[in-house]
Amino acid sequence: MFKSKIMLFVFIPFLMAAQNQKLSVYELKQDLTVFKEIREKANSGLYKYRTKQQTDSIYSWAFSQINEPKALLDFYKIILKITDFEGSLHNDTTLPENFQNKFSSGNVFFPYPVKLIEDKLIVNFRNTEIPLGSEIFSINKIKTKELLASFYKYYTTDGYNISGKSIGIAGSFARYFEMEYGSQKKFLVEYSLPDKSQKLLKTITGVSNEIRKENFKNRHSLPIDSLQYGKIKNKYSFKVITPNTSLLTINTFAIGNNAEDKEHLAYKKHLDSCFQYLSNNLQIKNLIVDVRNNGGGTDPNDILTFSYLTQKPYRENAEAYVNFQEIPFPNYLVYEETEPQKQHEERKDFEEEIKEEFPKLENGKYIQDEKFNALLQPDKNSFKGQIYLLISPRIASAGSLFASLATGRTNAIVIGEETMGGYYGHNGHTPVEYELPNSKIKTQFSIVNLEQDVPKKANQIFGRGIIPDREVRQTLEDFLKNKDTQFEYTLKLIEQK
Known part of the structure; x- marks a missing residue:
């Protein structure tokens, strides 16, 4: 996940x-x-x-x-x-x-990182040609709106969500452009300077893939969004930030592979100590839970974390099912093993696991057995004060499942931007991959269709990500200052209360 x-x-x-x-x-x-x-x-x-x-x-x-x-x-x-x-x-x-291992020759990539700020395409790199913070209106006479729409297919999100595609576009803009419109030696950019309305034109030269990657590493927004791209080293942290407020940050749920993993057990011990501290220090009435960089991970980290926020029993899923017990089209399946006999064993092991977890056929669906979706209890030290949940378009998979439970089943005030992962459910848990016979294109998808154990809410729309109670987005001014808009807003909100 x-x-x-x-x-x-x-x-x-x-x-x-x-x-x-x-x-x-x-x-x-x-x-x-x-x-x-x-x-x-x-x-x-x-x-x-x-x-x-x-x-x-x-x-x-x-x-x-x-x-x-x-x-x-x-x-x-x-x-x-x-x-x-x-x-x-x-x-x-x-x-x-x-094909993936071959490189384009020459300088054919758009040179500067970009970022979507208030739905505008903004230059995210200090340079001498188009100043940092400039808004781009078109490139090679292709309007920005058309550009962005053509890039959506390269980065999938849950349902009809668009906000999450900003993560892919900001990280891979130059590669998407090259793929969609072909190699370009020059780029005619129509833009305006920060906080100016006059449109200007500038022709800039393409760069190599190596320079493109180096420029992205040195983007202006790195101090704010470094955890949204690349490996996360500091996976979680806890600190008291004022006498009455603490901050729990969980940047990923990729914390060990299962419930017996040493890394997961260390995380559980960490959570135990944090929430025991909160239970013993009742003057801390506010808990900020920051999952804005959480793109997912593995069970049971997400549902374990939720046990420290809720006061009532809960489940991971309201329902979960798959379409099959025996893998369709096994001749096109991509196996981890290379020998035919081992591939056969790999497939049989996989099918046995599916039959164990999804044993019963009902209305054309193989339904998850309840033992894999047990009723879970709150932790004895679960937090009983006010929760503030910080969300962003980066949140996906296990990250969005956790955020959905916190949104739907706690008193959390949800602050930030719509997530790419759905509120009501998603397809997840178990991926399979197939290879098409002629093109050799590989396609991977997750086979478990799950409905998350969350209530219907008026502001949560089917097919969309988690909608915040208070939408707070970074402004251009905050972007230029690398200001953490959502976090500062939350601190002020707590202070006002």
Whole structure:
């Protein structure tokens, strides 16, 4: 249950010779047919946000696009559009490894990191050509709104969510641009200076992939968003920040692999000590829980953490199910093992685990056994004061499951921006990966369709991320100062109360 798409989309555009190779109409239609049948048989979330009629419609569109031979990249974009349309942040579609391992030659990447601030595309790098904080209106005469919409398919989110796509766009803007519009030696940028309305034009030169990556490492916003991209070293922390307020920060739930893992047990011990301290110091009436950088992780870290915030029994899921007990289309499955006999054993072990957890067929669904979704109890030292939950578009998977429980089943005042992970549920837990026979495109998705154990709330919309009670976004002024807008807002709110 982990969301780290920035690292998963490792495509580096391939050489011109490879670009000119095309798949025949027969090969394209065969791959698209296999792709469609796999989703219908194995993907329990296929109709979670889209009706069968809507899904059939996008496949009709896809088939209409392959009436002549196509380059692999063009077919890849069609597949991406379908996987994004399904609405699951656990959907991943990648090009063949031999294509991914090839580099573009020359300086063809947009040179400067960007960031979405108040829905505007802002330069996120100090340079001498287009000043930091400038708003970009178009690049090579392509309007920003059109640019952003064309990039959405490269970074999937739950349901109809758009806010979470800002994470992918900020992290991979130059690569998305190259993939979508081809290699560019020059970029004609229409922009305005910070807090100015006059539009200016500047032609800037493309850079190599190495310089692109180096510039991103040196982006202006690094002090604020470093934990949203790359490896997280400080996974969690706790501190008392005023006599009546404490801060619990959980940057990831990738804390050990299971309940017996030493890292998980150390985390549990840490939580025990933190909440015992709070229980013994009743003057601390406010707890800020900051999960803004939490892209997910592993069970049971998310539901364990929630036990320290709730006063009532709870479950992880209201319902969970899969579509199958025996893996459909095993000949297209991507195995960890390489030997046929070991692959057979790997598949059988997987199917036995599925049959144990999802034993009963009801209305075409294999329902999760209750022993895997037990009724859980609050911790004896669970916090009884006021909770302030800080959220952001980065929150996904196990991070959004935890945030949903805290939003729906505690007194938390939720502050920040809509998450990319859904409030009511998602597809997660167990990923499978298939490889299409001709294009060798790989497609991965999670097979467990789960409804989270949260109540309906008027401000929580099906198909959207968690909606904050108080939407607080970074302004351009705060961006330029690298100011933590949501955290400072929360401290002021506590002070006023």
